[in-house]
Amino acid sequence: MILAPMQGLTEVLMRRVYEECFPGAFQTAVAPFISLTHGPLNNLTKMADVMPDNNRGAMSVVPQILGKEPDEFVQVAERLSEWGYREVNWNMGCPMRMVAAKHRGSGLLPYPDEVRAILDRVVPRLSMALSVKVRLGLKSSDEIFKIVEVLNDYPIQSVTIHPRLGRQQYTGVPDMDTFGQVLPLVKHPVVYNGDICTRNDAIRIRTKYPQVADLMIGRGVFYRPTLPLEIASNSNAAESYPPAARHFIGRLMEEIDRCIPSEESRIRKKKEYWCLLWKSLPISEIQARGVLRERNLQAVDNLIAKYTQ
Ligand SMILES: Cc1cc2nc3c(=O)[nH]c(=O)nc-3n(C[C@H](O)[C@H](O)[C@H](O)COP(=O)(O)O)c2cc1C
Structure with a gap:
């Protein structure tokens, strides 16, 4: 694949x-x-x-x-x-x-x-x-x-x-x-x-x-x-899912913090991913939009952390 x-x-x-x-x-x-x-x-x-x-x-x-x-x-x-x-x-x-x-x-x-x-x-x-x-x-x-x-x-x-x-x-x-x-x-x-x-x-x-x-x-x-x-395995990964998705999102956000120096760019990048990634979590679109409305990095991080815990 x-x-x-x-x-x-x-x-x-x-x-x-x-x-x-x-x-x-x-x-x-x-x-x-x-x-x-x-x-x-x-x-x-x-x-x-x-x-x-x-x-x-x-x-x-x-x-x-x-x-x-x-x-x-x-x-x-x-x-x-x-x-x-x-x-x-x-x-x-x-x-x-x-x-x-x-x-x-x-x-x-x-x-x-x-x-x-x-x-x-x-x-x-x-x-x-x-x-x-x-x-x-x-x-x-x-x-x-x-x-x-x-x-x-x-x-x-x-x-x-x-x-x-x-x-x-x-x-x-x-x-x-x-x-x-x-x-x-x-x-x-x-x-x-x-x-x-x-x-x-x-x-x-x-x-x-x-x-x-x-x-x-x-x-x-x-x-x-x-x-x-x-x-590939022709099976549903229900047991490890959504924890696997949560772990992936968490690691992605950590790497964005580690690799992208500017705070503004980090916010933009996290939101770009979030626009697609939220669908992997058991949350509503209204909840997901909350992340996109936040303006500062700490607030974006807090909300993403809340939904991926
Ligand atoms: C944000 C975004 C960026 C993309 N960038 C490229 C690209 O650089 N090269 C390319 O061939 N296709 C690009 N595509 C198209 C995807 O490779 C793919 O053909 C398209 O998303 C349909 O496949 P999907 O339904 O599995 O997403 C892009 C698509 C999106 C949504």
């Missing part, structure tokens, strides 16, 4: 704490994207997230690149290869309007010729495997069919499909009909991603689409931190 890349959430701090609390739950994590705009190698925070010294755990990490500039792509990939990485993931799913409008992320999906031109210039120069993460399209789910024809012409390690459109962002439900039509057309291993929040969600996908090579989980791991273990 693969931990999804989530900008601001599944960076190295979370990956480390998660692995400490749930060793072996994920075999792989795709790291949040490194953008090629504004000089990729100058993007120190993003590169630091995948620096080998920060990523010595058992969970293997696949760095991800967002952009359409072949030379910069290869330049970043070369650095990653020097750092020992054997695979890089190309983001063709990012739905942010500013990104998509510039033919990056999901904004590339309506332009299969552009995708081909980029792959022509990148693939022969890569000294590592390339995987891709896509949506069904930017504005129409027809787009994926042309994209798959292009991807089938290149050596691609895996294709992760999140069956929504870019313009949907995260609203609506995954379009499983189109996913089912596309799946047999992809000649590379396909990873399914989207709205896996319970063990039954995973079972449903594996049963209906046995050819899916792996599952990628994003938000679901915050809603239910034991989820990948439950899927």
Whole structure:
């Protein structure tokens, strides 16, 4: 199972704490994207997230690149290869309007010729495997069919499909009909991603689409931190749950205090996680919102501690 890349959430701090609390739950994590705009190698925070010294755990990490500039792509990939990485993931799913409008992320999906031109210039120069993460399209789910024809012409390690459109962002439900039509057309291993929040969600996908090579989980791991273990063992972790989630939240908050110097940034980061994590606890939305209303760190900490004791 693969931990999804989530900008601001599944960076190295979370990956480390998660692995400490749930060793072996994920075999792989795709790291949040490194953008090629504004000089990729100058993007120190993003590169630091995948620096080998920060990523010595058992969970293997696949760095991800967002952009359409072949030379910069290869330049970043070369650095990653020097750092020992054997695979890089190309983001063709990012739905942010500013990104998509510039033919990056999901904004590339309506332009299969552009995708081909980029792959022509990148693939022969890569000294590592390339995987891709896509949506069904930017504005129409027809787009994926042309994209798959292009991807089938290149050596691609895996294709992760999140069956929504870019313009949907995260609203609506995954379009499983189109996913089912596309799946047999992809000649590379396909990873399914989207709205896996319970063990039954995973079972449903594996049963209906046995050819899916792996599952990628994003938000679901915050809603239910034991989820990948439950899927892997095909059992409900009811006995250790929610104590396991509470322990994970507590450790995450401790690491935020240890690693983030500014008090304001710590508050912001804790609230970002809390927006998803509260669902793993037996509390109401009204109680959860109380944390988001607090302005000072001590008050945020006190409330989170109260709900995770
Ligand atoms: C806050 C946030 C940040 C994300 N950042 C990235 C990213 O950096 N790269 C990427 O490919 N997808 C990113 N995604 C998309 C997720 O990887 C995933 O495709 C999406 O959340 C659907 O899967 P889920 O339903 O399991 O969460 C992000 C999603 C969210 C909500």
